[in-house]
Amino acid sequence: MKDVNVIITGFGTVGREAARLLDERRERYRTRYGVEVRLVGVARSRTGCYDDQGLAAEVWEAFARGELAGDPACTGADFLTRTRPDVLIETGPSDYVTGGAGSVYMKTALAQGTHVIAVSKGALVADYPGLAALAKKTGAVLKISGATAAALPTVDLLEYNLAGCEAAVVEGILTGTANFVLSSMMEADIPYEEAIRRAQELGIAEPDPRFDVEGWDTACKLTIIANAAFGAGLRLDDVKRTGIAHLTRAQMDAWRQVERVPKLVGSIRRTAEGVKAAVELRLYERDHPFARVHGTTKAIRVETDAMGELLVIGGKSDPRAAAAAALKDLEHILQAFD
Ligand SMILES: NC(=O)C1=CN([C@@H]2O[C@H](COP(=O)(O)OP(=O)(O)OC[C@H]3O[C@@H](n4cnc5c(N)ncnc54)[C@H](OP(=O)(O)O)[C@@H]3O)[C@@H](O)[C@H]2O)C=CC1
Numbered sequence: 001m002k003d004v005n006v007i008i009t010g011f012g013t014v015g016r017e018a019a020r021l022l023d024e025r026r027e028r029y030r031t032r033y034g035v036e037v038r039l040v041g042v043a044r045s046r047t048g049c050y051d052d053q054g055l056a057a058e059v060w061e062a063f064a065r066g067e068l069a070g071d072p073a074c075t076g077a078d079f080l081t082r083t084r085p086d087v088l089i090e091t092g093p094s095d096y097v098t099g100g101a102g103s104v105y106m107k108t109a110l111a112q113g114t115h116v117i118a119v120s121k122g123a124l125v126a127d128y129p130g131l132a133a134l135a136k137k138t139g140a141v142l143k144i145s146g147a148t149a150a151a152l153p154t155v156d157l158l159e160y161n162l163a164g165c166e167a168a169v170v171e172g173i174l175t176g177t178a179n180f181v182l183s184s185m186m187e188a189d190i191p192y193e194e195a196i197r198r199a200q201e202l203g204i205a206e207p208d209p210r211f212d213v214e215g216w217d218t219a220c221k222l223t224i225i226a227n228a229a230f231g232a233g234l235r236l237d238d239v240k241r242t243g244i245a246h247l248t249r250a251q252m253d254a255w256r257q258v259e260r261v262p263k264l265v266g267s268i269r270r271t272a273e274g275v276k277a278a279v280e281l282r283l284y285e286r287d288h289p290f291a292r293v294h295g296t297t298k299a300i301r302v303e304t305d306a307m308g309e310l311l312v313i314g315g316k317s318d319p320r321a322a323a324a325a326a327l328k329d330l331e332h333i334l335q336a337f338d
């Protein structure tokens with residue numbers, strides 16, 4: 001049976017869920033794909049763990065809890081060049097400005113032919129076209145579901161299911177934290193700060209939650225989706241952006257009185273001047289499908305030329321669901337091995 005060696009860089013909330021799911025699904029990978037998927041290494045910011053025969057769950061769990069110090073040589077780009085895994089799952093921080101460590105990990109992996117499953121967004125925002133070109137050059141696969149709304153299919157929907165048509169408009173509720181905060185304020189009168197605290201407790205808020213509530217997270221997802229699915233050549237700065245951080249309880253009361261539901265919506269549109277993207281606060285009537293997207297749930301609506309309109313609601317933001325989306329990407333890579 002062929003071994004498929006996996007390394008996870010960034011071993012926080014989502015990385016640990018991915019490790020758990022990998023362990024739970026080993027038999028499934030044997031049966032379905034005839035491969036032995038082995039988690040051989042995990043890296044945090046300062047140290048990591050590695051075992052070329054596969055890390056025992058007790059080892060990575062102890063490392064995650066901080067009970068095992070780990071090895072400083074098992075983090076950083078050299079860790080990947082030395083160990084040459086078959087697949088990298090990148091779940092480190094999203095540095096939207098420079099791409100950060102995620103960018104270094106992904107470039108190093110792709111350059112040596114290691115398949116990359118990106119969950120962090122920074123590197124893809126900074127230079128998706130460069131990473132895709134590098135993957136093409138070396139024959140590695142670059143998958144990005146985790147970084148583009150995770151359990152809600154976006155890029156897969158556009159690239160696979162809608163491959164037979166042209167999408168003219170894509171719009172969606174793409175940031176679970178922002179939707180959760182808005183829903184909490186509107187539906188349960190929960191104060192803004194308390195709603196953010198609860199999103200942090202759920203493990204879905206970005207380390208700095210302003211990225212979620214100021215619309216940056218949605219703008220990043222739009223940038224990646226537009227570049228991956230439309231070849232748009234969009235930069236984050238090109239995305240018009242608004243957020244929900246300025247909203248007050250009084251404003252919520254006013255919307256309730258006129259039976260309107262606020263939603264933070266990201267959109268991508270093909271226009272005569274090229275592909276345009278924006279993050280806006282929209283007000284919907286209560287029976288609009290987007291008005292019924294509650295809490296951490298997300299949604300996407302696509303208008304196409306030949307397949308009509310599609311609406312997908314679900315794919316809530318959740319660390320385990322994000323890890324499962326990354327492992328969906330892994331299954332797609334394994335299917336190609338057959
Ligand atoms: N949380 C969610 O539901 C979702 C998150 N994402 C994205 O996934 C990524 C991870 O999110 P989450 O798990 O919540 O974040 P966490 O903050 O829980 O975890 C981040 C991890 O990255 C590690 N790290 C930091 N710098 C480096 C480095 N240079 N090398 C290796 N590891 C490093 C941290 O190490 P240390 O432990 O030492 O601090 C930490 O373990 C983010 O980019 C986020 O945007 C995407 C979809 C959903």
Ligand SMILES: N[C@@H](CC=O)C(=O)O
Nearest residue numbers: 175176177204206317
């Ligand atoms: N902060 C994000 C996590 C996934 O990308 C969200 O709330 O959706």
